[in-house]
Amino acid sequence: xxxxxxxxxxxEEFKEAVCMEAGRIYDSCSDKDCIEDLRIxxxxxxxxxxxxxxxxxxxxxxxxxxxxxxxxxxxxxxxYSVDMTFYIxxxxxxxxxxxxxxxxxxxxxxxxxxxxxxxxxxxxxxFDSTMDRCTCEPISKPLGLPKAAVQVVDPIILxxxxxxxxxxxxxxxxxxxxxxxxxxxxxxxxxxVKKRISVSLGLFFIxxxxxxxxxxxxxYDFCVPGESNxxxxxxxxxDLFKKIKxxxxxxxxxxxxxxxxxx
Numbered sequence: 001x002x003x004x005x006x007x008x009x010x011x012e013e014f015k016e017a018v019c020m021e022a023g024r025i026y027d028s029c030s031d032k033d034c035i036e037d038l039r040i041x042x043x044x045x046x047x048x049x050x051x052x053x054x055x056x057x058x059x060x061x062x063x064x065x066x067x068x069x070x071x072x073x074x075x076x077x078x079x080y081s082v083d084m085t086f087y088i089x090x091x092x093x094x095x096x097x098x099x100x101x102x103x104x105x106x107x108x109x110x111x112x113x114x115x116x117x118x119x120x121x122x123x124x125x126x127f128d129s130t131m132d133r134c135t136c137e138p139i140s141k142p143l144g145l146p147k148a149a150v151q152v153v154d155p156i157i158l159x160x161x162x163x164x165x166x167x168x169x170x171x172x173x174x175x176x177x178x179x180x181x182x183x184x185x186x187x188x189x190x191x192x193v194k195k196r197i198s199v200s201l202g203l204f205f206i207x208x209x210x211x212x213x214x215x216x217x218x219x220y221d222f223c224v225p226g227e228s229n230x231x232x233x234x235x236x237x238x239d240l241f242k243k244i245k246x247x248x249x250x251x252x253x254x255x256x257x258x259x260x261x262x263x
Contacts (some may be wrong), residue, residue, distance in 0.1 A: 022213065023147070024215070025210045026119050026210065031207070032202070036202055037199075038200065039198050040109050041107055042105065047191050050162075052096050053195065057092065063203075064183065067177065068085075068207075070119075070146065080113070080148075081114055081143070082116070082117060084112065086110070086203070089183070090106060090109060092106065106187060119145075135237045147209070152203070156202035157201060160196050163196045167194075169192065170193075171192075171193075
């Protein structure tokens, strides 16, 4: 009997080599940043709550967007600087009176980071079928720049500090990008403050440069999906539930020795 693969089709021998277009990663790096005293900006409404605080506790931090700009490095052909701007949404519990329930507010922080990676050379422009039919402007990569991408996990909050300022001071703040305004909840520039809140965060991310290139790859056969369950109700919910393994690990958290063995 022939060995079966995950799709249920028999494993086949190598048939031919075909040319495919794929994104090849030319260079990448990972980073572990400790960001100290990162200022949190609030809307005028949330800043008024923070100004009356006697105690503040940070709850969570979430990276909601990262914008990347790629520029060639002068006198270093094939190398590019990748400027990343992280927008981090931070939730806090604000205590106006000792012993009272807190008020939950959130603010935004902005963090910039630059890395230099090798992205090879290219002078072509890439056009695809995602043309804007209103402006008739095609989406392209000018000057053959490689594509930059970043993966990031939500930051770890290390500390939080509140500093009183002498009288209300109107900060210039910063403007959220238009795509983030729906979750921002208001304006973040020109807000008068009596307290400035800063946090220290631990941030992990991986960034890379890639180009679309044509690669020769071996093929075996077409990927034919397996058949779905046409009936949709042949198995009862209890029958499906019986196939789920008991989540023992959820009831017995791992010990330190177990975590060391996994590493």
